[in-house]
Amino acid sequence: MRFDLQIIASWIENGSRVLDLGCGQGDLLEYLRGEKNARGTGIEIDGEKVQAGISRGLSVLQGDIGEEIKDYPRDMFDYVILSQTLQQVYDPLALIREMLRVGRKGIVSFPNFSHYRGRLQLLFSGVAPMTRELPYQWYDTPNIRVITIRDFTRFCAAGGFVILQSAAIKTYYKEETGEVLRFLPNLRASYGVFLLERGARNEN
Amino acid sequence: MSEYTESEAAGQTVGQTRKRFFTFGDEASPFAPFALESGASLAPITLAYETYGVLSEARDNAIYVAHALTGDSHAAGYYSGEDQRPGWWESMIGPGKGIDTDKYFVICANVLGGCMGSTGPGSIDPATGAPYGLSFPVVTIGDMVRAQRRLIDHLGVDKLLAVIGGSMGGMQVLEWATRYPGRVRAAVPLATSARHTALHIAFHEVARQAILADPDWNGGDYYGRANPVHGLAVARMIGHITYLSDEAMRHKFGRKLQDKEAKSFSFDADFQVESYLRYQGQKFVDRFDANSFLYITRAADYFDLAEVHGQGSLAGAMAKTECDFLIVSFTSDWLYPTYQSKELLKALKKNGREASFAEIDAKWGHDAFLLPSPALTELIRGHLDKNLARARAGRG
Numbered sequence: 001m002r003f004d005l006q007i008i009a010s011w012i013e014n015g016s017r018v019l020d021l022g023c024g025q026g027d028l029l030e031y032l033r034g035e036k037n038a039r040g041t042g043i044e045i046d047g048e049k050v051q052a053g054i055s056r057g058l059s060v061l062q063g064d065i066g067e068e069i070k071d072y073p074r075d076m077f078d079y080v081i082l083s084q085t086l087q088q089v090y091d092p093l094a095l096i097r098e099m100l101r102v103g104r105k106g107i108v109s110f111p112n113f114s115h116y117r118g119r120l121q122l123l124f125s126g127v128a129p130m131t132r133e134l135p136y137q138w139y140d141t142p143n144i145r146v147i148t149i150r151d152f153t154r155f156c157a158a159g160g161f162v163i164l165q166s167a168a169i170k171t172y173y174k175e176e177t178g179e180v181l182r183f184l185p186n187l188r189a190s191y192g193v194f195l196l197e198r199g200a201r202n203e204n
Numbered sequence: 205m206s207e208y209t210e211s212e213a214a215g216q217t218v219g220q221t222r223k224r225f226f227t228f229g230d231e232a233s234p235f236a237p238f239a240l241e242s243g244a245s246l247a248p249i250t251l252a253y254e255t256y257g258v259l260s261e262a263r264d265n266a267i268y269v270a271h272a273l274t275g276d277s278h279a280a281g282y283y284s285g286e287d288q289r290p291g292w293w294e295s296m297i298g299p300g301k302g303i304d305t306d307k308y309f310v311i312c313a314n315v316l317g318g319c320m321g322s323t324g325p326g327s328i329d330p331a332t333g334a335p336y337g338l339s340f341p342v343v344t345i346g347d348m349v350r351a352q353r354r355l356i357d358h359l360g361v362d363k364l365l366a367v368i369g370g371s372m373g374g375m376q377v378l379e380w381a382t383r384y385p386g387r388v389r390a391a392v393p394l395a396t397s398a399r400h401t402a403l404h405i406a407f408h409e410v411a412r413q414a415i416l417a418d419p420d421w422n423g424g425d426y427y428g429r430a431n432p433v434h435g436l437a438v439a440r441m442i443g444h445i446t447y448l449s450d451e452a453m454r455h456k457f458g459r460k461l462q463d464k465e466a467k468s469f470s471f472d473a474d475f476q477v478e479s480y481l482r483y484q485g486q487k488f489v490d491r492f493d494a495n496s497f498l499y500i501t502r503a504a505d506y507f508d509l510a511e512v513h514g515q516g517s518l519a520g521a522m523a524k525t526e527c528d529f530l531i532v533s534f535t536s537d538w539l540y541p542t543y544q545s546k547e548l549l550k551a552l553k554k555n556g557r558e559a560s561f562a563e564i565d566a567k568w569g570h571d572a573f574l575l576p577s578p579a580l581t582e583l584i585r586g587h588l589d590k591n592l593a594r595a596r597a598g599r600g
Contacts, residue, residue, distance in 0.1 A: 041558070047565060054530065054560045055582040057590035061549060061561040071553035 001031055003171035003178035004109045007193050008081060011107065011165060012036050016078035019043070019103060021065040021095075022085035026053035033058070041077075043068045066095055072102040079105050084191075086110040087143040093159060100161065100198035109193040112168070114148035116187050132172055133190045149185055149192040156194070160201030167193045216299035217290065218256040221281035223321055226251050226313075228354050238351065244341035248330070251355050252277045252321025253313035256297060257305035259361070264595045266361040267303060267588070268352065269293065269312040270369030270376035272574075273443070273500055274492055276320035279312040280305075295576035302581035303368065308588065311359065315376075316351045317343045317500050319493035326427060326493045338424035343499060345372070345507045349379040356387070363387050365591055368584065370394035370573035371540065372500070375507045378548070382513040385526040390591040392530045392584060395537050395573040397544035398518050398551070399508040404539070407446050408501040411439035415494045424495050436494040437485030444484045449536040449569030453477060522551040528594075529559040530587040532580065534572040560587065 001009070005028045012018065016038045020029050023042025026049075032038035042060040044050045053060035061068060066089070069080075080103030082095070087110050089095050099106040111133045118129030128138045136143065149168055156163050168185030169192075171178025181189050229238050229247035237245035254277045259266060269279050271292065280297035282290055297303045297310055314322035317340070325340035356364065367380040367388050374396025381391040397404070415421055418435030426432060448456070461467070462479035473479040514520030529552055533545035542563050552559040564579050566572035573580070 039558075047563060050562050051564075051579050051583060054562060055586035057586045057593070059528070059558055059560045061559065062563055063546075063561070068553075071550045073554065073556055076556050 001027055001176060002174055003176055004169060004191050004193055005031070005083060006176070007167050007169060007180070008083060008107050008109060009036065011195050012038060012079055014038075017076070019069075019072070019077045019080045021069065021080065021082045021099070023049075023053060023058075023060060025049050026056060026058040026060060028081065028083065029053070029058050029060075030056060065089075066091065066098075069095070069098045069102060074101055075104055077103040079103055079107055081107045083107070083109045084111065087113075087145045087147055089145065092145065092155075096159065096161065096196070097198075097202060100196060100202060104197070105164065106161075106196040106198075107194065108152070108196065109191055110147050110152065111143075112149050112186065112189045112192050113146045114150065114186050115190050119187075131190075147192075149189060152192060152194065156196065160199045162197040162199040163194055164197055165195040169193060216301070217294065218281040218298050218305050220285075221254050221256065221278070221283065221291070223252050223254055223277055223283075225321065226253060226355050226358050228358070238347075240341050240347050241344045242342050246323070246341055246343075249316065249323045249351055249354075250321070250327075251313045251316070251323075251351060252318075253311060253355060254278060254281075254291075255312075255359075256280055256310040257308050259309040259359070262596075263361055264363070264365060265307060265592060266309045266311060266356075266359070266364050268356065268364050268367045268380070269297065269303070269310055270352075270367060270373035270380075271312060271315065272369070272371040272373045273504065274440075274488070274497070275373070276318065277312050277314045277322075278320075279310070292574065296581065296584065302584040303588065304585070307592070308365065309361075311356070311361075313352055313355055315348045315500065315503075317348070317496060317503060319496035320491075324493065325424065325495035325499055335427040337427065337495060340495070340499065342502055342506075344503050345375045345379050346383065346512060348503065349376050349383060352376070352380075353384060353387070363389060363595075365595060366390040366392060366588055368392040368394070369396075371396055371570065372504050372507075374540075375504065375509075378509050379507075381525045381527050381529070382509060382521050385524055388527045389595055390530070390587060391525070391527045392532070392587060393545075393548065394532045394580075395534055395540045395545075395570055397540050398510060398521075398548055400505045401544075405505045407442060407539075408505055411442045412498055412501060414438035414442070415498060418494075421494060424498075426494070431489070432494045433489040436489045436492065436497060437482070439494075439497055440485045440488040440492075441481040444481055446539045447569055447571045449538060449567065451536055451567045452569050452571075455567065456480075518547060518551040519554045522548070522557060523555045525552070525555075525557055528587070528591055529557065530583060531559060531561045532573070532583060533561075533563045534566040534568075534570070535563060536567050537570045537572060539570040 018040040020042045029040040050062040080099040121129040168181045168189035227250040237247035278291040280291040314320040329336045374393035377393040415435035418432035420430045421432035457477040460476045510518040533542040
């Protein structure tokens with residue numbers, strides 16, 4: 001399993017109810033079911049991935065995460081997870097509010113756009129960065145948001161979301177190993193992972 | 205295993221099967237007329253059914269398969285050595301298939317009101333010694349399911365692992381899940397809806413009018429004489445149009461002519477699509493009773509899960525369910541479009557119920573749920589495996 005998913009899984013308590021937004025074929029859900037005795041549901045827009053997830057005995061529903069999440073009642077889940085999808089979300093503020101309405105806690109992971117390799121590419125070659133984590137040209141990228149760890153921290157403060165835990169991690173694209181960084185995380189980390197709570201301002 | 209095992213290309217078959225009968229509300233069982241939702245009552249009631257696979261010792265592997273409008277109890281296998289036509293869901297039910305008869309005990313019964321062995325308008329009314337005809341009471345999807353519950357009791361199954369069905373079979377699935385929540389572990393409604401819409405009712409009404417307008421229908425009293433074959437054939441033709449799609453029709457027929465080089469400038473079946481519909485109509489009248497068609501389409505039209513179980517609220521109805529749902533729709537199905545499946549999903553989510561939903565890419569219209577589909581097979585297999593594992597873990 002991807003290293004960022006391992007970090008996410010380590011934050012989830014046994015027997016939790018989990019909603020995984022953009023769950024793909026359900027790798028994380030299957031892991032959480034096996035290792036954490038979690039009861040999980042996934043939302044995924046790609047029909048083939050949905051079919052793969054249901055075929056392996058997971059609960060997955062096909063649809064747009066921003067639309068599908070709206071139907072759930074408040075506090076339906078212990079954790080709502082958005083892993084490596086935030087950079088493709090049209091209205092991140094609305095989505096994270098929804099995550100923290102239907103879930104007691106939210107977990108968000110994203111590729112850190114301020115990683116030094118991207119910065120150096122932009123600085124020295126003058127072209128939009130292309131890395132293993134962000135392997136797209138400007139014209140074919142599905143990523144419509146440029147997010148850095150520092151930006152996201154500010155965003156949480158502005159939105160009133162409480163950061164319970166965070167990890168800046170160094171791992172290669174889709175790899176299973178990596179390390180959690182303490183020193184210069186916004187420069188050195190390829191991904192950021194955050195555990196959030198809705199906070200007093202978002203209680204109603 | 206029958207001799208058909210080797211000739212079955214799609215996989216193994218359950219082989220030769222036998223239609224069985226279960227009767228309740230007669231002298232043999234404690235006499236209790238079956239009270240129908242309409243207020244009328246009916247007795248005795250016979251259900252024709254078939255089973256495939258073996259019921260486990262713990263009785264935890266039983267699956268009820270509910271058939272659609274014109275289906276019957278013959279869901280899989282073959283009746284005899286001469287019978288070349290397998291059951292209507294042969295592609296899904298059998299050893300190693302999506303509904304694996306090596307693992308599961310599968311039950312399928314002809315619906316109440318049907319004409320393939322279960323009590324319906326063509327059955328003999330014990331009070332008169334003649335067929336019921338139009339004196340047969342109008343039955344509902346709820347009545348069908350309540351009768352099925354008697355059969356499940358009779359077979360010694362306390363909790364079904366799953367109820368599975370498409371179209372009107374899917375309505376029975378929804379009815380099972382809301383009416384008997386404690387008796388269903390998993391529900392698989394395919395290509396269906398929580399209620400019949402005006403469009404559904406409209407097509408059924410036109411089909412019924414075709415039968416009612418046939419002079420041979422004779423107020424429903426035609427048994428033992430000429431049957432309303434023209435009306436019933438037209439009713440079936442209308443149905444077949446709604447089961448296909450624009451794309452399927454273009455692909456299957458286009459404007460191709462049937463066995464001729466040029467148009468005949470007459471009203472013969474020049475086009476392949478005309479010939480197809482006529483053939484489907486003719487084939488249907490040999491096996492189906494016109495009155496049963498009237499009663500069963502009526503039952504489907506009256507179906508409204510929210511009205512019966514949720515005081516008008518679908519979320520209210522779904523609040524009663526306890527099972528794990530797998531809802532499936534098909535992209536080209538305009539008769540039971542995806543939005544109707546998503547309404548079910550939404551009502552389940554509002555209640556925090558567990559549900560999976562997939563929309564399968566298929567160009568064959570509503571018929572898609574009956575056609576061989578690797579995607580559907582894998583979805584159903586995964587959902588059943590999950591729930592069987594849970595059933596067994598729960599006990600262990």
